[in-house]
Amino acid sequence: MRLxxxxxxxxxxxxxxxxxxxxxxxxxxxxxxxxxxxEEHYERIAxxxxxxxxxxxxxxxxxxxxxxxVDAAAKAGDPLGPLAGVPVGIxxxxxxxxxxxxxxxxxxxxxxxxxxxxxxxRLEAAGAVVLxxxxxxxxxxxxxxxxxAYGPVKNPRALERVPGGSSGGSAAAVAAGMCVASLGxxxxxxxxxxxxxxxxxxxxPTYGRVSRYGxxxxxxxxxxxxxxxxxxxxxxxxxxxLAGPDxxxxxCSHEAVGGYAAEAKKDVAxxxxxxxxxxxxxxxxxxxxxxxxxxxDGLRAAGCSIHKVSLPHTRYAVPTYYVIAxxxxxxxxxxxxxxxxxxxxxxAGTLSAMFRNTRDEGFGAEVKRRIxxxxxxxxxxxxxxxxxxAQQVRALLTRDFVEAFAKVDAIVAxxxxxxxxxxxxxxxxxxxxxxxxxxxxxASLAGICGMSVxxxxxxxxLPIGVQVLGKHFDEATMxxxxxxxxxxxxxxxx
Ligand code: GLN
Numbered sequence: 001m002r003l004x005x006x007x008x009x010x011x012x013x014x015x016x017x018x019x020x021x022x023x024x025x026x027x028x029x030x031x032x033x034x035x036x037x038x039e040e041h042y043e044r045i046a047x048x049x050x051x052x053x054x055x056x057x058x059x060x061x062x063x064x065x066x067x068x069x070v071d072a073a074a075k076a077g078d079p080l081g082p083l084a085g086v087p088v089g090i091x092x093x094x095x096x097x098x099x100x101x102x103x104x105x106x107x108x109x110x111x112x113x114x115x116x117x118x119x120x121x122r123l124e125a126a127g128a129v130v131l132x133x134x135x136x137x138x139x140x141x142x143x144x145x146x147x148x149a150y151g152p153v154k155n156p157r158a159l160e161r162v163p164g165g166s167s168g169g170s171a172a173a174v175a176a177g178m179c180v181a182s183l184g185x186x187x188x189x190x191x192x193x194x195x196x197x198x199x200x201x202x203x204x205p206t207y208g209r210v211s212r213y214g215x216x217x218x219x220x221x222x223x224x225x226x227x228x229x230x231x232x233x234x235x236x237x238x239x240x241x242l243a244g245p246d247x248x249x250x251x252c253s254h255e256a257v258g259g260y261a262a263e264a265k266k267d268v269a270x271x272x273x274x275x276x277x278x279x280x281x282x283x284x285x286x287x288x289x290x291x292x293x294x295x296x297d298g299l300r301a302a303g304c305s306i307h308k309v310s311l312p313h314t315r316y317a318v319p320t321y322y323v324i325a326x327x328x329x330x331x332x333x334x335x336x337x338x339x340x341x342x343x344x345x346x347x348a349g350t351l352s353a354m355f356r357n358t359r360d361e362g363f364g365a366e367v368k369r370r371i372x373x374x375x376x377x378x379x380x381x382x383x384x385x386x387x388x389x390a391q392q393v394r395a396l397l398t399r400d401f402v403e404a405f406a407k408v409d410a411i412v413a414x415x416x417x418x419x420x421x422x423x424x425x426x427x428x429x430x431x432x433x434x435x436x437x438x439x440x441x442x443a444s445l446a447g448i449c450g451m452s453v454x455x456x457x458x459x460x461x462l463p464i465g466v467q468v469l470g471k472h473f474d475e476a477t478m479x480x481x482x483x484x485x486x487x488x489x490x491x492x493x494x
Pocket of ligand 1: 140141142143165166185186187188189190191218325437
């Protein structure tokens with residue numbers, strides 16, 4: 001699509017299909033203004049979002065000021081950034097200065113952070129226009145967005161179904177044309193799974209690839225920030241802007257950043273693709289299995305060789321993840337006590353009553369469950385049996401990947417065992433919900449990069465995603481394989 005003002009005038013602009021590359025080209029070549037593009041998105045949000053509920057806050061003044069700056073620069077012929085005029089949304093676990101930031105929790109009600117997350121600052125420095133903050137599961141804990149204290153998000157492709165979680169708002173907003181790209185976070189699958197459920201591209205960068213300064217922590221040894229977009233190339237452009245060292249985040253790597261957009265265009269002929277047998281067992285939906293097999297056929301036809309690999313400790317990944325993630329969460333969330341951030345209980349007669357009542361009223365059920373679990377596995381009598389053991393298993397899971405990657409360049413697997421499930425279907429059974437993460441958490445524990453690329457849909461019309469996993473800091477090869485899957489056209493809507 002070539003974007004110009006006349007298309008906006010006649011309502012021909014399809015915001016759901018507009019790519020980042022097209023939006024930027026329209027702005028840079030003067031065919032559409034950044035202001036107009038932002039206004040069109042706000043109009044669409046006003047029409048569509050009362051049903052979908054992906055935005056928790058809109059940042060209209062800030063967006064318009066930024067769009068005007070971009071337009072002025074374009075008019076003056078000044079050099080424009082790689083995201084010039086591109087409307088984006090930010091998951092509400094990332095801070096934006098002066099803007100309500102809730103992490104989907106009641107306990108942060110009224111919190112207006114005094115600083116921008118590095119990723120937000122980088123997007124804006126590249127010319128992006130931040131439209132607002134996106135709904136998510138409380139403190140990013142969940143797989144369906146039903147744990148948000150502000151109500152669930154609906155899947156734009158099937159309104160009675162969940163968009164996935166925890167970055168459900170970030171995936172839904174991109175799928176429904178309410179921003180061109182967005183930021184999410186992934187601790188155990190929260191970018192890849194909602195991307196798969198909503199039929200968009202989602203990228204989990206290698207642990208340490210992208211700064212987390214300004215990210216409200218869930219599980220610090222696992223949390224990562226990454227982009228959602230409508231094409232692999234767009235996601236690659238976003239990653240290029242986001243990646244790289246940050247003096248505000250000591251866990252952010254100095255490893256060189258690749259030219260991801262250019263890398264994604266390279267031919268895949270000769271690449272070795274691993275298929276882990278443990279990811280294709282019982283419980284995998286047959287339509288998803290068939291879609292992945294079609295994608296693999298396509299990669300073979302493009303000149304890749306396909307190899308069986310084994311990741312023998314896979315079956316321990318979910319329990320290991322839920323020990324480590326809850327342990328870290330119980331510690332990270334101790335800072336929310338009614339003193340420094342957000343809400344404070346009215347029932348706060350004594351110091352300990354204030355702590356207790358603020359946390360009791362402010363946290364939702366899933367967050368409390370995880371604080372309890374995490375505190376338990378860290379307690380003196382159980383530390384060795386659970387937490388230490390989980391760290392040992394984590395090392396084995398990581399070794400599985402390192403050994404597999406000695407033989408192959410990328411790994412291809414399902415993202416989820418099923419397509420998007422119905423709202424309310426799993427809310428009564430936390431274990432059932434945790435099993436959603438069966439194909440995503442091992443890569444999280446190992447720190448490798450991964451992504452979800454649309455690769456078809458079920459007979460009922462629900463999107464299917466394929467997961468591509470890459471070596472530590474080898475986003476380039478992963479994106480290449482992702483782009484090759486995308487090129488097969490399997491993800492196109494009928
Ligand atoms: N679904 C997983 C969980 O509930 C992953 C969440 C995430 O990646 N933030 O912990």
